[in-house]
Amino acid sequence: MFMRELFYYQNSMTSQFTAQVVRTGTEEARPYIVLSNTAFYPTGGGQPHDTGMIDEFKVVDVEKVDDEIRHYIEGNIDNLTGEHEVTGYVDWNRRFDHMQQHTGQHILTAAFVELFDFPTVSFHLGTELVTIDIATAQVTEEQLAQVEKRANEIVLENRPIETKWVSKEELSNYPLRKDVSVDEDIRLVIIPDFDYNGCGGTHPTSTGQVSSIKILSTEKMKKNTRISFVCGNRVLSQLAMRKHVLSNVARQLSVPEENAADALRKLFNDIKATEKSLDDAQNQLLEYEARELVEAGRATEVVAASFENRTVQALQKLGRAVVSQMEEGICLLVADNGDKLQFIAARGSQVDKSMKDISGAVLPLINGKGGGNDAFVQGGGEKSISANELLMEMQKLV
Structure with a gap:
């Protein structure tokens, strides 16, 4: 056949x-x-x-x-x-959806070529979105708006969509958007005076059946730009989804939908300000805690302390704060964090002893791993001994 x-x-x-x-x-x-x-x-x-x-x-x-x-x-x-x-x-709903999306792709692609000479290099019809990759590294919002407007003009004009089977010799009679890759059974899909393209897909009989085309987003893809869009009934589905999300956000912010973006922006700014204030307060508390540890360890020039549920990042901050106030001292901190132990060892600027000697000796005791340099090390491992026992072993090495 x-x-x-x-x-x-x-x-x-x-x-x-x-x-x-x-x-x-x-x-x-x-x-x-x-x-x-x-x-x-x-x-x-x-x-x-x-x-x-x-x-x-x-x-x-x-x-x-x-x-x-x-x-x-x-x-x-x-x-x-x-x-x-x-x-x-x-399944007509699936078929008609595919025809709307595929024809919308033809129209959008032709609009990019007509207005800006940006050819399409690839096309993907997904279950929710359709994408085309156009041969340009950058496309502006203004260009996208112009292309979308032009594409929807073609839809609203309800132009006929024609199909023709032609021979390779007859191709020269048509202003094709791109070269045809086959030599036989060549089928053209034509939107008169707008788009002439070799295509084997299914399409409706007129552009009006596409209903509408909406560009949703862009993404840089190496030297090209990926355009995500939807057509026809998918526009309504996307609108319903976005309306639901916007209504939910507005309701939680207790503002009208049109003010949701400003309210969300203010909320984020407030959160950032609160986080900064909290971080400043934590740093001040850390400085006070470091001073108390330094005073307690001044006689021996060794600060040694164990904690529960302190992250290694918190130990690192506290250790650096201690040795910045104790140039001739050493700081040893251990944390019991549930099923694991973590520690740091730091030295002041006037101390010669390498902290790597300490970590190298105690890591095997907890089957742990660590890293650092001569001035500052950190590590962690299994809770095979208690935090205080680990701290005592570290003190023996100072």
Whole structure:
């Protein structure tokens, strides 16, 4: 059968059809049916496959393998034989969604070329968003707004969408947006006076059926820019989702929706100010704590203390604060943090002893790991001994 005779090419709006079973088979434990003709579109050209039913069998995947289209189904196909007539039912919501998104991609891509000469280098039709990668490292908000406006103008004009099968020699008669990669069965999808493109996907009969196109975000992809967008019913789905999120945020902030962004910004600024004040207060407390430790250890020039539930970062801050006030002293701190012990050892600027000697000696006692330099080390390991026992072992090495 010639490709152009397939039901989904003869009329992309076909959702129900009858055909004969040509053969059945199994591929990697997946049963499939091959029909004399089909309206089920197989995965290809960036467009996902159709789903639906063939009689009582659920169609879960459709693929073109060599010269046949395989309908992968759920169920036992042993009773299906050649010439058996079946009825196919395409999941129309899925098909029409794919047609809206694919056609919207054609329109948006053509608008980028028409306005700014940014060609599309790749296309992906996802379950929620559609993306195109355009050949430019940067695109401005103003350019995006112009492209979106132009694309929706084409939609609102409800221009006809035409398809034509042409030979390679006839291609020169059309102002193609990009080169065609095949030599036979060349199918053009045409929006007159706007876009001429080789494409094997399914499309509605007019641009108005796309309904609307909305650009959602951009992302830098090496030397290109990825544009995420939605078309048709997906615009309504995105609007409903974003409305729900915005309403929820506004309700929690106790402000009207239109003031939510300003209220959220103020909340973040307040949180940052509070965090800074808290950090300043903690640093002051740390300085007081360091002074008390220094006074207690002044006689021996050794500060040694153990704590419960102190992070190694907190120990590091306290240790540095101690030795900054005790140039000829050494600071040894240990923390019991649940199922593990952590410690630091620091020396003042006038001390020669390497702290790596201390960590090297005590880490095997707790099956631990650590790091640092001659002036400051930290480490941690298993709670095989108590925090005080670890601290005593460290003191013996000073």
